[in-house]
Amino acid sequence: MNETKNNIAVTFIDEPQFTDAAKGVAKKEIVNQELAAPSLLQRLGDLMQAKRSAIQKIQWFVVLFYFTLLIWPAFLPLPKDYVHFYDNLILLAQFIFWGIWWPFVMLSMVLIGRVWCGVFCPEGALSEWSSRRGLARLAPRWMRWGGWPFVAFVSTTVYGQLISVYEYPKAAFLILGGSTVAAMIVGFIYGRGKRVWCRHLCPANGVFSLLSRLAPVHFNVETAKWKTTQRLNYAIDCPPILNVRNKVGNSDCHMCGRCSGYRDAVKLDVRSPNQEVLSINNKTQNPWDIALLFFGLLGVATGAFQWSASPWFVQLKQSLAEWFINHDYYALLDSNAPWWILTHYPDTNDVFSYLDGLSILLYIFTTALAVSSLLLLGLWFASIVLKETKNISSVDLTNVKTALIWHLGYAFIPLAGASLFLGLSSLTFTMLKAEHLNIIGIMPARIILLVLAYLWSGYLLSKKIIAFNVSPTRKILAFSALFGASLLVAFSWVEMFFIW
Numbered sequence: 001m002n003e004t005k006n007n008i009a010v011t012f013i014d015e016p017q018f019t020d021a022a023k024g025v026a027k028k029e030i031v032n033q034e035l036a037a038p039s040l041l042q043r044l045g046d047l048m049q050a051k052r053s054a055i056q057k058i059q060w061f062v063v064l065f066y067f068t069l070l071i072w073p074a075f076l077p078l079p080k081d082y083v084h085f086y087d088n089l090i091l092l093a094q095f096i097f098w099g100i101w102w103p104f105v106m107l108s109m110v111l112i113g114r115v116w117c118g119v120f121c122p123e124g125a126l127s128e129w130s131s132r133r134g135l136a137r138l139a140p141r142w143m144r145w146g147g148w149p150f151v152a153f154v155s156t157t158v159y160g161q162l163i164s165v166y167e168y169p170k171a172a173f174l175i176l177g178g179s180t181v182a183a184m185i186v187g188f189i190y191g192r193g194k195r196v197w198c199r200h201l202c203p204a205n206g207v208f209s210l211l212s213r214l215a216p217v218h219f220n221v222e223t224a225k226w227k228t229t230q231r232l233n234y235a236i237d238c239p240p241i242l243n244v245r246n247k248v249g250n251s252d253c254h255m256c257g258r259c260s261g262y263r264d265a266v267k268l269d270v271r272s273p274n275q276e277v278l279s280i281n282n283k284t285q286n287p288w289d290i291a292l293l294f295f296g297l298l299g300v301a302t303g304a305f306q307w308s309a310s311p312w313f314v315q316l317k318q319s320l321a322e323w324f325i326n327h328d329y330y331a332l333l334d335s336n337a338p339w340w341i342l343t344h345y346p347d348t349n350d351v352f353s354y355l356d357g358l359s360i361l362l363y364i365f366t367t368a369l370a371v372s373s374l375l376l377l378g379l380w381f382a383s384i385v386l387k388e389t390k391n392i393s394s395v396d397l398t399n400v401k402t403a404l405i406w407h408l409g410y411a412f413i414p415l416a417g418a419s420l421f422l423g424l425s426s427l428t429f430t431m432l433k434a435e436h437l438n439i440i441g442i443m444p445a446r447i448i449l450l451v452l453a454y455l456w457s458g459y460l461l462s463k464k465i466i467a468f469n470v471s472p473t474r475k476i477l478a479f480s481a482l483f484g485a486s487l488l489v490a491f492s493w494v495e496m497f498f499i500w
């Protein structure tokens with residue numbers, strides 16, 4: 001049975017039973033809280049809930065803006081001579097998409113959680129819109145596989161490099177537009193007005209889920225209050241289909257505000273940016289998160305940002321070319337692949353051979369394997385050192401004899417966020433440099449960002465390791481192994497910015 005509240009389609013839900021004692025304790029707490037005036041943040045959350053139609057207008061405006069920047073430039077001729085980005089729609093779209101939009105979306109995840117997803121994302125809005133008109137099927141089991149965020153991120157990142165997504169509007173149109181069409185099709189088939197695509201298949205979902213764990217704001221759910229306040233005859237229209245009552249973190253929440261004020265138990269609130277990462281233990285850890293973090297963000301993304309500046313890439317390509325020529329094998333030296341397989345723009349003298357493509361793949365995956373295997377080695381060593389303990393204070397190590405302590409890896413989210421921002425912002429600065437705009441202080445800012453990220457990750461790692469009841473020597477060994485392994489990422493950025 002459906003009802004409507006603030007133009008939101010809602011459905012009835014079941015109400016659990018609670019003891020009188022539990023209700024009494026919670027009611028006392030509620031009375032105290034009711035005496036306090038709502039905070040500014042709480043009011044902002046409630047405003048988001050009340051002004052849903054305004055948020056929808058924002059979403060449609062972003063959809064229009066997104067389509068203009070995505071579609072129009074793809075059908076314009078490429079500039080052959082030097083032009084300013086503000087004089088050419090192709091360059092302007094490139095600068096806005098990759099120079100401003102994308103780096104600051106990543107930054108926003110760390111600062112305000114997934115507000116981008118819930119309020120601005122055109123793809124999410126379109127997927128939900130088509131889902132309201134679609135077949136309302138249940139998401140199949142294959143779609144709910146936990147490895148999709150990892151697979152989707154790695155494959156789109158690598159494919160984007162092969163077709164030069166940052167440089168050419170047709171490539172951006174193919175990758176971003178293809179993703180939007182897929183989001184709408186999935187929305188049309190699955191879910192009843194929900195964002196099944198965003199929840200399971202969006203290529204950015206895994207990254208956003210990791211970075212948003214650091215956000216100092218969240219929609220806090222006061223479970224005690226929820227239990228004791230009067231039952232409402234509608235459920236929350238949560239786009240990513242979360243069980244809001246049991247929501248404990250930011251990772252899947254789109255910060256859309258639709259649950260704000262529900263049963264007086266949900267409110268936008270501040271929290272420690274370390275809270276969520278430190279609360280993950282071996283029961284709530286997800287090895288796919290760590291695969292995405294180590295291999296995807298710290299490995300694949302780093303390799304993708306760096307290959308074009310790397311002298312090692314040139315050496316690799318030359319060695320491969322010599323080897324193929326010495327073995328009379330010339331097919332890979334051809335450069336006749338279409339633009340949607342490998343970069344192919346003869347008008348601007350930018351054509352990739354198959355050898356280029358192979359070298360890019362080898363470079364990116366070698367970087368990813370080097371970074372992730374070193375970190376995994378550190379994790380394995382730390383797990384060995386920490387698991388030989390009898391008494392554990394606050395960490396449940398029930399399964400530690402057979403598994404790695406994956407949750408230590410979450411400590412590197414700040415480092416991954418900084419690494420992504422360094423890579424994306426280097427595109428921004430390259431574009432500005434092409435305009436002869438030299439921004440002062442870039443290098444010190446990069447160093448400061450990297451140092452702060454390491455300090456933050458080091459702090460999180462030490463807090464997690466301190467929770468184990470082992471000797472200080474073991475703790476130092478575990479910390480050194482993991483933290484030391486992560487230094488390869490710093491080394492790669494130092495190489496890129498100061499040596500190459």
Ligand code: SF4
Nearest residue numbers: 238253254256257259
């Ligand atoms: S829990 Fe759901 S409804 Fe509430 S803010 Fe997050 S995404 Fe929106």
